[in-house]
Amino acid sequence: MTPPRAFITDVGIVSPAGVGVDSVRSALTDSTCHLVSPSLFRVAPAHDHPVGQVTVPLGGDQRLPRTHRLALAALEQLSLDRAPRVDWICLGTTTGGMVTTEALLKRSESDPSAYGWHGLGTVARAIGERLNGPVKSLTFSTACSSGAVALIAGLALIRSGRARTVLAGGVESLCRLTVHGFSLLQIVDPHGARPLDANRKGMTVGEGAALFVLQAADAPPAGGLAEVVGGGLSCDAHHATAPDPQGRGAARAMQKALREAGLEPSAIDYLNLHGTGTPDNDAAEARAVHTVFGGDPPLLSSTKGTFGHSLAASGAVEAAIAIVCLADGLVPANVGLQQLDEGLELAPCREPVRRPLSVVMSNSLGFGGNNASVVLSAPQPSAVEGSPRSVGAVEPEPLATGGGRLTVLGAACLTGGGDTEHTVARFFEGDPCAGRFADADLAARFKGRAFRRQRRLPRLATWVSQDALAQVPDSEGAVDGVFWATGWGALTESYGFLQKLFASDGAFSSPIDFAASTHNAPAGQLAMGFGAQGPNVTTSGGVDSFWQAALATSLLADPGLQLLVAADEYHGEFTPLLQPDAVVEPADGAAALIVTRTPGLGPYLEVLSPSAEGRSGDPLQALLDGLGGIDHIRAEVGGLWLGTPSGDHLRAQRQEDRLVELFGDVMPVVGYRQRLGGFPTATGVAVVLALRGLVDEQSLATVTSGNAGLAARPGLPQLIIELGEDASALEVGLR
Amino acid sequence: MSDILAGITDILINTLDLDVSPEEVTREASFFHEGLGLDSIDVLELVVSVEERWDVRIDNRELGEEVFVTVGTLADHIAANRTKK
Known part of the structure; x- marks a missing residue:
């Protein structure tokens, strides 16, 4: 069966160029530079370089961190009332509420409630709260490729059949950590980013947000703006911050994205480079381009001289740029470039070029060698012919309740x-x-x-x-x-x-x-x-x-x-x-x-999802429905492991009481955070212990919480459930 | 001059956590490869420590390549440019 295609039907964007797709269009058409002096917080003179700052006033709840408000400003532009119900959020962000946390730490704020929006996942939560009921989310933090990874994950969710409508994108706010951190690494250009320039000194730290509505369809839906046809991920496995000088990791990501799209390199009409303007990135990426495209690369440019480098948002911002390019037949200029670095052997566009474009590739290459490349196509009636698509489409197992x-x-x-x-x-x-x-x-x-x-x-x-x-x-x-x-x-x-x-x-x-x-x-x-x-x-x-x-x-x-x-x-x-x-x-x-x-x-591990339909009501009921219902669980599950999230004890206690009431007479119920500690990823430790318990045939009688002494039922899988407003579950078992 | 050498030794051992004895940090010791084995991030950390301690800025790659050869070349650069005693 052919997997569904993933179409972008709506875009919301906030960038240094302004709010909305038209602000991006103007910036690209006029080749403007939107790099300015930072004014959000004090920057010491040694690090006071131009930034890609969003200069329009941000509305919304001023108690929320700027990151969240940037994301919500992008969300506001979407016509979600016209789209099907969003069933997943995929978001890329690297610093979450850090810009607020910094101010709090600086004044030695000791009230923990002030730090409630620090976590990266709280950005997706803030978005979810404005949608119709809670939405399951995935938050990716792969440094400068986060936004692209979120888009590729959205594509995979759709191709796997797990989602019909995904809200995907990336967001980043300027903060002291990144503005000073990149400067201390001496990879910020004091003159503003000059990608591919012989005299380039580094990047320009920026901010922004871009969100997309991604819809599953077999043919372009009405209002379809572009199709996400491929995505490739790879890792340099080379160095913490510097790219592999040969660009091998970046080349693998681009080649994989082409394979996923079923396209030859010659099908790419325009390549939006990661092109940060650091000496090392641009050199490594140029090598990667030569590896993938040989002596005949497509029209290409970096747009970071216009917008700066919005880190986690950049993959999403540049996907929005790609959509404008496809719609308008516009290849943007490599703004900031004065004297081309001939050693790169690339010929970036120095002025905007008008010509019809069918397929655009966009690169995002992050710290840690985290590479992502995305291929977007203008909406075409029939799917691109070619090799089988494997992002999310390779299903080693038939899907049971939402995970492989x-x-x-x-x-x-x-x-x-x-x-x-x-x-x-x-x-x-x-x-x-x-x-x-x-x-x-x-x-x-x-x-x-x-x-x-x-x-x-x-x-x-x-x-x-x-x-x-x-x-x-x-x-x-x-x-x-x-x-x-x-x-x-x-x-x-x-x-x-x-x-x-x-x-x-x-x-x-x-x-x-x-x-x-x-x-x-x-x-x-x-x-x-x-x-x-x-x-x-x-x-x-x-x-x-x-x-x-x-x-x-x-x-x-x-x-x-x-x-x-x-x-x-x-x-x-x-x-x-x-x-x-x-x-x-x-x-x-x-x-x-x-x-x-x-x-x-x-042993196996399976990811289970709540039923999408019931989520707007009781999250625990939605989870139970997604797991096959109460009777099914009573008959087919050998034990329950429950995790109580930090800060949500009352709700979780009610949920735990209910689960003990429903299942406590037939299987042990283990409250694992009480025994392992409240750290977020204790879930993983519970999974390891549950697997060992199954293999060693542990009865669990010694660790039951609400129904003391009941033994696990041998031969049956066990469920690890995180309670709270966003209940989720994993299944471990033996086969 | 000996205070600069002692300062560099202190940074290498206590800030960069290099597993070397103070005796190994000689003027002739090379920062890279078979010498002290620093990498690019270590050098940036060293740059910050040098600026903090002696107010000597090494903020471009060309200058860095001249200065970060041996402990002695760095010590000489600091001695010639420092404002903090």
């Missing part, structure tokens, strides 16, 4: 109770495992140059990844892709960076901490350690983070071994502000699974 099964080959965890074996032993004895694994024990394993700069979060992640991979001897220590989940990201690095910045009045901070502060930094390090050149995807959405990464694996992974890994760190100063109920018991931990989409015997 992942075969699990290795599983490891780390908690306050110790490494996998210690945690397993303690947990099934009924002893608590919540706590902080000792720094000294981490330091004992991670000696030497390779780990010198690693702080707590990447060490937790590396530990469990090594342990899980050691259980898969055939792997030879290598995986194809990395799918990484973290609720709060690298707290030590981001908090340390900001404190040092504030202490020096904005003059100094640590470039090392900045480079390691992005949510996806550990995933990039893991890719280097395990030679993972396939998709490298980071998800972050509170307690849903692990669930999102598992779903991303089943949507986006290539064939081969995948590392599905999750961790959160407890930080003495920052965690109590972000997650005040965690203070009762400082706890953190990590979990890793080695999985493949190829069906196999033994």
